[in-house]
Amino acid sequence: MASTANMISQLKKLSIAEPAVAKDSHPDVNIVDLMRNYISQELSKISGVDSSLIFPALEWTNTMERGDLLIPIPRLRIKGANPKDLAVQWAEKFPCGDFLEKVEANGPFIQFFFNPQFLAKLVIPDILTRKEDYGSCKLVENKKVIIEFSSPNIAKPFHAGHLRSTIIGGFLANLYEKLGWEVIRMNYLGDWGKQFGLLAVGFERYGNEEALVKDPIHHLFDVYVRINKDIEEEGDSIPLEQSTNGKAREYFKRMEDGDEEALKIWKRFREFSIEKYIDTYARLNIKYDVYSGESQVSKESMLKAIDLFKEKGLTHEDRGAVLIDLTKFNKKLGKAIVQKSDGTTLYLTRDVGAAMDRYEKYHFDKMIYVIASQQDLHAAQFFEILKQMGFEWAKDLQLVNFGMVQGMSTRKGTVVFLDNILEETKEKMHEVMKKNENKYAQIEHPEEVADLVGISAVMIQDMQGKRINNYEFKWERMLSFEGDTGPYLQYAHSRLRSVERNASGITQDKWINADFSLLKEPAAKLLIRLLGQYPDVLRNAIKTHEPTTVVTYLFKLTHQVSSCYDVLWVAGQTEELATARLALYGAARQVLYNGMRLLGLTPVERM
Ligand SMILES: NC(=[NH2+])NCCC[C@H](N)C(=O)O
Structure with a gap:
């Protein structure tokens, strides 16, 4: 076989048939791309089909x-030809060269098997030198995504929908960044509306100052629950102005009118919660x-929106409220109220204004909303x-939706806050870890490890299936070290680390040679x-927007690593071997690490 360097330059000389990628910014090679080029060129020679058609068809x-x-x-x-016959003919003629091990026809498909020897020489050093950068590439040039x-609601529980949005959104943000986008991570808090008057x-x-400072999220929720109880007890017994409801409404009106005094306390609620x-x-x-x-939606945008609605003839009035009849554009979208009869704004209109503000400020190339599928209609x-308002950039908005989580509740009650879930997972994980006394004794900061492994359990459970599927929150299964779980991935990572630790004599700098x-x-x-x-x-994941694309891969990878342990020993072998x-193990660890980080996990060294 020719030297690797020669072969790479040979591959590089092939012009890119169709750059699915705007030039890889990294000087190193993306092996799959090079292979795509090689295959496209060779298959073009055999088939007469233009290589630019072949390149994107390679899956x-x-x-x-x-x-x-x-x-x-x-x-x-190809007109008039039987794809199965072509597959057989072309596969037979295809020159494997140094790059491919074999080429097979399978029904209407041709299957290409890379030469693992060649791959090893390229891929392993590439991983070992690029380290955390392996896998990233500049898929785009100068593009910005929000x-x-x-997007939880202040003074209300952080429910499972918010958790899913957090996990999926965090992953997408990392993914876009890895593939060359400038990413703006944005949290759109539910921090406005009549309930803030309340x-x-x-x-x-x-209210209690001390409690507010110490634990704003729970305290505000407490206050919210109690004041709602008051309202319930009052019923219709008190005239509106004197009732709690009336006072709340009046308070919120002052907030909407920009009354500094009224806004002061709301601002503090908001700031403490954000902290x-x-x-x-x-x-x-x-x-x-x-x-x-x-x-935070600007008054100007809201006014401009209402003006534009009128200018484009979108709205009509009904009993003082302003509506848009969206059925004209799409039957399923129904009619939507955009302004209430008392002139106050709505969730829907605020989203319209918010998008306008964001475009004004960021000139994004794309904006992704990660929202529960219950709000599909709202987003649509x-x-x-x-x-319809005529914004050209409206086509760049994308909804990434997801199904529900069933049965997520803490031991203590059914109301869930993110912190409680994470705390409880950590405690449970800690209990599981303690069962293995020997191992447990070797861990320096067991609480920290329990926290990280527990979080992986929650996150992997969430990212395992397709987004749109509902799933059931299951403590036992989620925390198990066996089967495809977060703790299993963490275990696989820590075990690869231990392989490295045990090879004291052969340091990392030697691996690459x-x-x-x-x-x-x-x-x-x-x-x-x-x-x-x-x-x-x-x-592939950036096309599907599915975390499971990465999760499934990581399980395949860790299962394969585990099969390797049975046959590829390190101890007792010649130094070369x-x-x-x-x-190989080091490269596998790096890729597992990169994948876990991409998902938002923190891989542990020992567990
Ligand atoms: N732009 C949006 N509407 N984002 C989703 C916001 C979610 C909302 N705060 C809720 O909890 O239901």
Whole structure:
């Protein structure tokens, strides 16, 4: 076989058939892309089909038995020929060269198997040098995306929907960043509306400064619950102006009118809550660039929106309220109220104004909303309204929705706050860990590890299925070390770390010069092929917006690593062989690490 450097330059010389990628900013090679080029060029010679048509038709495979890349011949749209016959003919003629191990026809598909020996020489050093950067590439040039996610409501519980939005949004933000986008992480708080008048009145009655400072989120919720009880007890017994409800309404009116005094207390509620949120999100490795919220939508945008509605002839009035009949554009969207009869704004209109503000301020190329599917109609409505208002950028808005979580509650009650869930998971995880006394004794900061592993349990459970599916929150299964769980991934990572720790003599700097041709076993070859796929997994995930694309890959990877342990020993081998195997394990650890970080997890060293 020719030298690797030669082969790479040979591959690089092939012009890119269709750059699905705006030049990789990294000088290193993206192996899957190079292979795509090679295959496109060669297949073009054989088939006469233009290589620019072949390149995008090359798909990655779901199982390694089907090769590393495959092409469905029907996608090339060749008239009058039987795709199955073409597959057989072309596969036979295809020159494997040094790059491919074999090329097979399978029905209307041609399956391409990369040469693992060649792959190893390229992929392992690439991973070991790029480290945390492996997998990233500049898919776009100068593009900005706003990702709005989590968006809880102040003084109300942080429910499962917010948790899912947080987890999925955090992942998407990392993913876009890895693929070259400038990302703005935005939290759009529910921090406006009549309930804040109620909260202010409630605070006068039941508030406690100390409690507010110490635990704003729970305290405000407490106040909110108590004041709502008052309202319930009052019923219709008191005239409106003197009733709690009336006072709350009046208070909120003052807030909407910009009364400084009325806004003061609300501002404090907001600030204290945000401070607390910042800490909680940090536990999930999330840091927002912007804490915006319904309260932050500018008056100008709201006025401009109402004007534009009229100018475009979108609205009509009904008993003092202003409506838009969206059925004209899409039957399913119904009629939407955009202004109440008392002139106050609505959730829907605030979303319209917020989007206008954001475009004004950021000139985003794309804006993603991570919101529960219960609000599909709401999102579709304001997307359509923005489109009808004539904003060209309305086409760049995208909804990433998700299903419900069933049965998420703490031991103590059914009302859930994110902090409580994380605390409880940590406690439970700690109990599980204590059962293995020997191991437990070796862990330096068991509480910290319990926290990180517990969080992985919650997150992986959430990201395992397709977003749109509902799932049931199951403590037992989620915390188990067996099966495809968060703790299992953490365990796999810590075990790879221990392989490294035990190879004291062979330090990391030696790995890169290992003789990779010693990695001959089928288990090793399969692992190498999997490692080479990682960059493509990210590119696929940015198309699907599905965390499960990455999660599924990581489980495949860890299962393969685990099969390798049975046959690829490090202890008791010659130094050469041990080095090659360590390099392979080291590369696998790095990829697992990168994938876990991408999902928002913190991989642990020991557990
Ligand atoms: N732009 C939006 N509407 N984002 C979603 C906000 C979610 C809202 N705060 C809720 O809890 O239901």
